[in-house]
Amino acid sequence: MKYLPLLFILTAAMAVGIFAQSADIVTTREMDRINWMEFGETVPSKIDTVLLPTGTLEPHGVVNNGADNTAPAAMAKAIAKQTNAMIAPTLPYGITGSLEGYPGAFRISEKAYRPFVKEIIEGLVKNGFRNIIILNGHGGGQTAVLQSVAEEVAIEKRVRTLVINWWSFASDVTQEVFGEDGGHAGWNETAYIQAIDATLVDQKRYNDDLATPFPRSGTWAAFPFPSSIGLYKEGEGYPKFDQKKADEYFRKVNEKVAALIIEVRRKWDMAKL
């Protein structure tokens, strides 16, 4: 009998926990999972921000060729509720650069990519979104194209756009968690993937010889780049596959990206843009 209050408290706590987990203003934040009726009731009256993950297919050391898609797609899922955003389907084909010659890599020309991305962003605007946030997973020439297209649409359609290149933006988190700089498919990016899905990391194939430091700007350029792991700083960023650090990195990068989105949107609102 004396356990009854405890049982009641436990049951109540569980109910609150379940409620807190499932409570959201929409049944899904993914645009390809929601139906048109719920979308119409939600966008833009309750949600006017959308996250568009963009990536490409290219080699990434011992993780998956689609790492640049896996990362921003998982990031979008992790932060959508916190940033009150919907998630557009990932654009998985991109402008691969000096890793284009590797098996399974895929390169879309800028000529084809630019108008296609532009129409995707315009389509998001047409569907009611006012804040278009591009979570970009791939660097090189793609970054400049995305930024320029996002700017064009912002001007032409009077909307607000933000392009985030997460691995650069979170370089301080890389230092904080790993105590060193990262690289393309380096410890940082490999860890981010490991946190999402450890089965995508083929650790037994790894050795440090799979990595090459990126050249200092203007010193040399090789095509294809001789390694799919490119280190930002000589001697730093070799993947070490520490699951705990990987999980911490994933969480901290996402927190930083979400905070940026919330802050930029707050300032847009404040400036009445």
Ligand SMILES: [Zn+2]
């Ligand atoms: Zn990558």
